[in-house]
Amino acid sequence: xxxxxxxxxxxxxxxxxxxxxxxxxxxxxxxxxxxxxxxxxxxxxxxxxxxxxxxxxxxxxxxxxxxxxxxxxxxxxxxxxxxxxxxxxxxxxxxxxxxxxxxxxxxxxxxxxxxxxxxxxxxx
Numbered sequence: 001x002x003x004x005x006x007x008x009x010x011x012x013x014x015x016x017x018x019x020x021x022x023x024x025x026x027x028x029x030x031x032x033x034x035x036x037x038x039x040x041x042x043x044x045x046x047x048x049x050x051x052x053x054x055x056x057x058x059x060x061x062x063x064x065x066x067x068x069x070x071x072x073x074x075x076x077x078x079x080x081x082x083x084x085x086x087x088x089x090x091x092x093x094x095x096x097x098x099x100x101x102x103x104x105x106x107x108x109x110x111x112x113x114x115x116x117x118x119x120x121x122x123x124x
Contacts, residue, residue: 018055022055025048025055029052032044032048033049040091046083046084047084050076050077053080054076054080057073
């Protein structure tokens with residue numbers, strides 16, 4: 001066995017191992033997105049999914065030898081970053097829901113707008 005044959009075999013094994021590990025990462029990331037439990041967990045999962053997709057594209061580009069895949073991976077990285085920033089701004093701007101805002105108001109019935117005094121020392 002020559003050094004070249006060893007290098008080709010090691011390269012093939014490395015690509016296969018990388019694809020298996022990226023497949024596992026993809027699987028666990030999809031589970032995290034579906035399970036949640038919160039919206040930031042899901043956004044983080046979507047960001048991780050973008051990173052795993054970039055890894056897939058890079059490994060396939062290395063395996064096939066096409067340099068175009070590197071450009072695609074860079075473009076996906078930029079789009080994924082912008083999507084993560086947009087989701088983060090959405091979560092930050094969302095803040096409290098309308099029901100939580102109404103519960104924080106001093107009146108008890110949102111329709112009546114009549115303020116009922118609270119008993120001394122008690123909070124809602």
